[in-house]
Amino acid sequence: MYRKERSVPLKSSSSALYNNLSVLPLRDKQLTYFAAVHGSTVSLASASADGLSVSHRQLQAKEGGLAVSASIVTQASWCVLPSRVLLVLTSQKGIQMYESDGSIMVYWHALDVLEPPPAQAVFARGIAAASGRFICVGTSSGLVLVFDIPSKGTNITLSEVLEEHRDSITDIASEVGENLDGAADLVTADDSGALCVWTSKEEFSLLTKISAFGWTCSSVKLWNGVIAAGYGNGQIRLYEATSGALRATVSAHARWIYALDLAPLTGKLLSGAEDSYVQIWKLSRSPDTRDIEIEHCHSECVTDTQLCGARFCDPEGNAFAATGYDLSEIVRYGQV
Amino acid sequence: MGIRVGQITPFPFKRPNLSITRPLIGSCPLLGALATASAFPGAWSRRLRGTGPAAPAGHEAAPQAPPGPGPCRPARCRCSSSTWAGRCSTSWTSGCGPRASPGRRPAKMNGQMWTGNELESVITLVVSSCVPGFCFKWKLVAVMNDIITTMFNKKFMEELFKPQELYSKKALRTVYDRLAHASIMRLNQASMDKLYDLMTMAFKYQVLLCPRPKDILLVTFNHLDAIKDFIRDSPNILNQVDETFRQLIDMYSCLSAGEFQLIRQTLLIFFQDMHIRVSIFLKDKVQNSNGRFVLPISGPVPWGTEVPGLIRMFNCNGDEVKRIEFTNGGNYISPQREGSFDLYGDRVLKLGTNMYSVSRPVETHMSGASKSLASHTKENAAPNPLAKEELNFLARLMGGLEIKKPNGSEPGFRLNLFTTDEEEEYAALTRPEELSYKVINIQATQDQQQNEELARIMGEFEVTDQPRQSTSKGDDLLAMMDEL
Numbered sequence A: 001m002y003r004k005e006r007s008v009p010l011k012s013s014s015s016a017l018y019n020n021l022s023v024l025p026l027r028d029k030q031l032t033y034f035a036a037v038h039g040s041t042v043s044l045a046s047a048s049a050d051g052l053s054v055s056h057r058q059l060q061a062k063e064g065g066l067a068v069s070a071s072i073v074t075q076a077s078w079c080v081l082p083s084r085v086l087l088v089l090t091s092q093k094g095i096q097m098y099e100s101d102g103s104i105m106v107y108w109h110a111l112d113v114l115e116p117p118p119a120q121a122v123f124a125r126g127i128a129a130a131s132g133r134f135i136c137v138g139t140s141s142g143l144v145l146v147f148d149i150p151s152k153g154t155n156i157t158l159s160e161v162l163e164e165h166r167d168s169i170t171d172i173a174s175e176v177g178e179n180l181d182g183a184a185d186l187v188t189a190d191d192s193g194a195l196c197v198w199t200s201k202e203e204f205s206l207l208t209k210i211s212a213f214g215w216t217c218s219s220v221k222l223w224n225g226v227i228a229a230g231y232g233n234g235q236i237r238l239y240e241a242t243s244g245a246l247r248a249t250v251s252a253h254a255r256w257i258y259a260l261d262l263a264p265l266t267g268k269l270l271s272g273a274e275d276s277y278v279q280i281w282k283l284s285r286s287p288d289t290r291d292i293e294i295e296h297c298h299s300e301c302v303t304d305t306q307l308c309g310a311r312f313c314d315p316e317g318n319a320f321a322a323t324g325y326d327l328s329e330i331v332r333y334g335q336v
Numbered sequence B: 001m002g003i004r005v006g007q008i009t010p011f012p013f014k015r016p017n018l019s020i021t022r023p024l025i026g027s028c029p030l031l032g033a034l035a036t037a038s039a040f041p042g043a044w045s046r047r048l049r050g051t052g053p054a055a056p057a058g059h060e061a062a063p064q065a066p067p068g069p070g071p072c073r074p075a076r077c078r079c080s081s082s083t084w085a086g087r088c089s090t091s092w093t094s095g096c097g098p099r100a101s102p103g104r105r106p107a108k109m110n111g112q113m114w115t116g117n118e119l120e121s122v123i124t125l126v127v128s129s130c131v132p133g134f135c136f137k138w139k140l141v142a143v144m145n146d147i148i149t150t151m152f153n154k155k156f157m158e159e160l161f162k163p164q165e166l167y168s169k170k171a172l173r174t175v176y177d178r179l180a181h182a183s184i185m186r187l188n189q190a191s192m193d194k195l196y197d198l199m200t201m202a203f204k205y206q207v208l209l210c211p212r213p214k215d216i217l218l219v220t221f222n223h224l225d226a227i228k229d230f231i232r233d234s235p236n237i238l239n240q241v242d243e244t245f246r247q248l249i250d251m252y253s254c255l256s257a258g259e260f261q262l263i264r265q266t267l268l269i270f271f272q273d274m275h276i277r278v279s280i281f282l283k284d285k286v287q288n289s290n291g292r293f294v295l296p297i298s299g300p301v302p303w304g305t306e307v308p309g310l311i312r313m314f315n316c317n318g319d320e321v322k323r324i325e326f327t328n329g330g331n332y333i334s335p336q337r338e339g340s341f342d343l344y345g346d347r348v349l350k351l352g353t354n355m356y357s358v359s360r361p362v363e364t365h366m367s368g369a370s371k372s373l374a375s376h377t378k379e380n381a382a383p384n385p386l387a388k389e390e391l392n393f394l395a396r397l398m399g400g401l402e403i404k405k406p407n408g409s410e411p412g413f414r415l416n417l418f419t420t421d422e423e424e425e426y427a428a429l430t431r432p433e434e435l436s437y438k439v440i441n442i443q444a445t446q447d448q449q450q451n452e453e454l455a456r457i458m459g460e461f462e463v464t465d466q467p468r469q470s471t472s473k474g475d476d477l478l479a480m481m482d483e484l
Helices: B029-039 B041-048 B081-093 B116-128 B136-151 B154-161 B169-180 B189-209 B215-230 B235-252 B257-271 B279-283 B369-381 B387-399 B421-430 B444-450 B452-460 B473-483
Strands: A002-009 A022-026 A031-038 A041-048 A054-060 A073-080 A085-091 A094-099 A105-110 A124-130 A134-139 A143-148 A157-163 A169-174 A186-190 A195-200 A204-210 A217-223 A226-231 A235-240 A246-251 A257-263 A268-273 A277-285 A292-301 A307-312 A319-324 A329-335 B185-187 B298-300 B310-314 B320-325 B331-333 B402-404 B412-415
Touching: A002 A041, A002 A319, A022 A073, A022 A307, A031 A073, A031 A319, A041 A073, A073 A124, A085 A134, A105 A143, A124 A143, A124 A186, A134 A169, A134 A186, A143 A169, A157 A204, A186 A217, A186 A226, A195 A226, A217 A257, A217 A268, A226 A257, A226 A268, A226 A277, A235 A257, A235 A292, A246 A292, A268 A307, A277 A307, A277 A319, A292 B310, A292 B320, B136 B169, B136 B215, B136 B235, B154 B235, B169 B189, B185 B189, B189 B215, B189 B257, B215 B235, B215 B257
Parallel strands: A124 A169, A169 A217, A257 A307, B185 B412, B298 B331
Antiparallel strands: A002 A329, A022 A031, A031 A041, A041 A054, A073 A085, A085 A094, A085 A124, A094 A105, A124 A134, A134 A143, A143 A157, A169 A186, A186 A195, A195 A204, A217 A226, A226 A235, A235 A246, A246 B310, A257 A268, A268 A277, A277 A292, A307 A319, A319 A329, B310 B320, B402 B412
């Protein structure tokens, strides 16, 4: 059971974008950072555990030097690498990487818009840290850019470009559970609903492809070799990451799913959708058959809110946070 | 296939020859139509649309109108407004006229709470602003035709269909002002503000609530269907609208769900943080007093979506091995059918249809003309006790009507969406600064210096097949719109 806790106010409301909430728990400081996109700005808030003391920061999606007009930010997410934590922003113009508190921009990558096909939308979307030293970012043309992140400093380089998707990338996930050799490390999802599963040694190589079935996959997660994917028809699907075999379908929501999250220590899965519901699930593997199992645990309605972001606030999944379109706060729930 | 999302999306490329990015809501041509269409949506159709299939415009049923009480058509307007209202209410409640909406007394006007009545009043005023000797129909049709002709002008539509970024709020407002003033109808600033707010909130509601992203196309089709109904006696304009219809179908019918979602999300960015309260929404309990819309957690799920509540698990061979049901919290049912994305057809979706009809078309699923006729009859048979009050209100509005003669012999008229001129002035004075616009009468040349963005947009409306002497593009746009 979860109970509503004190909300964290935001300086501006959240936009309707997939996965529009990022949460960074800082256990040593007893603080939690929250980030949600509002148009061309990102609202950052750091809140104490009781939610009583909150401080704010607004980030503008400035273009690297050539600031002509504000471009719309498509996603903001913290990427936790063993050596450092970066806050990554994607926008119509490119990719920005900041120190975790948003204070200093350490890297700027402009999207190549020299010769876009006529009238083609250009943006970056989908952010994930992967394999200890990479940050992967998707683009509207279906590319996945892999950046090599040094343990400190600004010498970030584009090390690889993965070309498998034909449609705009929507979300990217890396393994949050056990990382076995040769197993899937990364899943990328696109607008058409196709998924690509990647493994990384020296380079990323395609493990398998999961074909589309007509609905956008807006959010994806990878946990202990299980892919959880949320779709526009409100369905959650679970796949075996290595083979791409479908293991479960869940008619989870009445509207478009906007966010999934997985608590790596417990296998709890969270889904948030435009139907205003956050649903909590639990994934497991049958000890006998190794089949993937899923059960429904909890249902929470954020009244009159089309949810655009929802996340667990700790690795056990004991607390979660959510925000929605036009909502200037982050609603929080804790387990009782 | 060649249709690219960028043609309509909001995250489009930057135009090479523009120094300033121009966010254009019109980038969605949908929006061009819809911005206006949704502004006038139901109200106009209500006044204009007869109730039965054969009944033409409400106020002046044609000679061969279906049986029933005679048309409520004052031949001229010498009668005092109250008399007129009385007469009309009689015939309306007896069932010949348009469905009367529940009379809503205007709430306090000094806040930002608009009553649905006002918009409706515009129409009624158009209908009833009769200078002696002028036939209602002539006036009404003239206004409607003028506005619709302007809106669906070929050049104008071509501009809207060009790939471009989302309009800024100011740009949309300017275009909207020009469209609203494309006829002899005149609105002053306060009334115009009110109409614009109503339009934006109505359209925000439609975009927010549409079940699937693709359904914003059905919303637009509902707008266009209503517009076509206004002008069904004017084949030329009808052709223009049908042409736009075809363009929309060509451009949008092949887009994927993800691309539609991108369009929808961009439109929602435009409407973000607008929380103006609209009385008809408050009354219908679709909007909360804080300005947020109510999201239903029951009723039909979108087409293609399953009712939440079932988990199915498969083994490694793909055989289903387990089914579990769960309660998700909502109370949903299956959708019955998908709306038609063709030129003609039942859209099924009610968003974008007449928001002022008495019994708001409930999400019922009927098929065939007979059923829908039956439902109309039923609605009309039920007398509306509030209709008279509404008519009295309209009568008062008429009393406040000021008739201007712009130039020449053609009489114009001014519409006031407030009960009295004093209220209107007060509203104009008390309107928060950030919500005020100084737009309606633009000196294009001057404006060009003041606001480069607007000037450029106007520049893009330039009529190219009529060479002009003017060197200012902004002049051209305004002139073009004036000529339409």
